[in-house]
Amino acid sequence: MPDQRGYFGEYGGQIIPPELQSVMNEIDVAYEEIRQTKAFQDELADLYAKYVGRPSPIFHAKRLTEKAGGAQIYLKREDLNHTGAHKINHCLGEALLAKFMGKTKVLAETGAGQHGVALASACALVGIPCEIHMGAIDIAKEHPNVVKMKILGCKLVSVDRGTQTLKDAVDSAFDEYLLDPQNYFYAIGSVVGPHPFPKMVRDFQSIIGKEARQQFQQQNGTLPDVVTACVGGGSNAMGMFTAFLDDDSVELVGVEPAGKGLDTNDHAATMTLGTKGALHGFECLTLQDENGEPLPVYSIASGLDYPGVGPQHCHLKDIKRVRYEAIDDKECLDAFITLSRCEGIIPALESAHAVAYATKLAATLPADKTILVNLSGRGDKDADFVAETLAL
Ligand SMILES: *Cc1c(COP(=O)(O)O)cnc(C)c1O
Secondary structure, three states: OOOOOEEEEEEEEOOOHHHHHEEEHHHHHHHHHHHHHHHHHHHHHHHHHHHHHOOEEEEEHHHHHHHHHHOOOEEEEHOOOOOOHHHHHHHHHHHHHHHOOOEEEEEEEOOHHHHHHHHHHHHHHHOOEEEEEEEEHHHOHHHHHHHHHHHHOOOOEEEEOOOOHHHHHHHHHHHHEEEOOOOOOOOOOOOOOOOOOOHHHHHHHOOOHHHHHHHHHHOOOOOOOEEEEEOOHHHHHHHHHHHOOOOOOEEEEEEEEEEOOOOOOOOOOOOOOOOEEEEOEEEEEEOOOOOOEEEOOOOOHHHHHHOOOOOOHHHHOOOOEEEEEEEEEEHHHHHHHHHHHHHHEOOOHHHHHHHHHHHHHHOOOOOOEEEEEOEEEHHHHHHHHHHHHOOO
C-alpha cells in the first residue's frame, strides 16, 4: 500500500495544484468506501464473470516450450477477455466508481485507441457519458478502433494541436477535465497519474494474479518459478505481480521495450535508463531531458510507448523485489510470429515482449522449472501492421 501521501517509497504522490488534490482525495475516500461494500464487490465480480468472461484460463504452451528448449512456459490468457485485453478490468472499476460518485462524464485520452475502446465499452455498459480525446494523426492511423468508439456511442474529440498524437491528446483531455473536475471523472488508463490512481488501477487489475496464483497451484501443485509481464505504464504487470509479492520463491520480471536498441534514442526503457522525475502528476523514473521535460519515446507496441512508469514498479525495483529487462522490436516480432505459429495464438505486440523474454529465459533453465507469462492482449489490432512490416 502507498503511504498517506500516496508514495510507494520515493515514488508517486500528487504533483498537482491544491484544488485538484482535494478532488483526488475525494476520489480516494469514495473508492475506499465503496470497495469495502458487498454491493460493489458483487457487482464487479458479476461483471468480471459474465461480461469480461473471467476467469481467463492458464494455458501450457507445450510447442512453444519445446521450441525454446528448457523451462515450461504457461500463458495467462488475458487476450481472451471481452474487448481483447486486460484494460477492461480497470475500465469497469473506474466507470462504476464514477457512477457511484454521481459524476456526469468520464473523460480520457487514447493513443492507439485501446484504452478508448475499453473505456467506451465500460461506459456504455454502466450508462455514463464518455468523451475520448485522440490526436488527429492517430485517428487517421487507427481506423478500426476509431469506428468502434463511435459505434459504442462515446464522444470522440479529434486533437489538432501540436504533434496531433498522444501527448497533445493528454493535454486536451486534461484541459476539458479542468473545466469541471467536481463533476467529471478522468479515467487514467494505467497504474500512473496522481494518487489514488496507481493504487486503484492496481487493485482493479489484481484479479489477474489472484486467479493465476490459484489456477497455477491447482494445475501444477506448486507456484511458478518465474512470473513475467510487459510494462508500459505497468497495469497488467502490477495486476499479475501483486498476488505473488509475498512468495519469496517466485521471481518477478517486468519487460519493457528496448525499441530499436538501448543505445539509440528510439526506445521506452524507463526502468533501465530513466531517472527520477515528475510527469502527469506523480513522481517516477522517466526518460527526460536536462530541463525535466519528457523525451520522445518509441516502441513498436504503441501501448508500451510511455516516458514514465507506475510508481510502485519504481519502488519494487529499488527494493529488488522485481527485476526489469528490455526486449527490442526484432525480438518482439520474432515472438509474435513464433507464438502465432507454435500455438495458434496471435498476441498483442505489447504482450509479445513478455513472450520473447520468457522464451529467452526458458532456454537457460531446466525442464522442471516453470515460467508464467501474462498474455495481456490479443493481436488483431496489430495483424495488418505486422503483415506489412514482414512483407507476409
Ligand atoms: C495498453 C496495453 C499494455 C500496456 O499497458 P500496461 O498498463 O503497462 O499494462 C499492455 N498490453 C496490452 C495488450 C495493452 O493493450
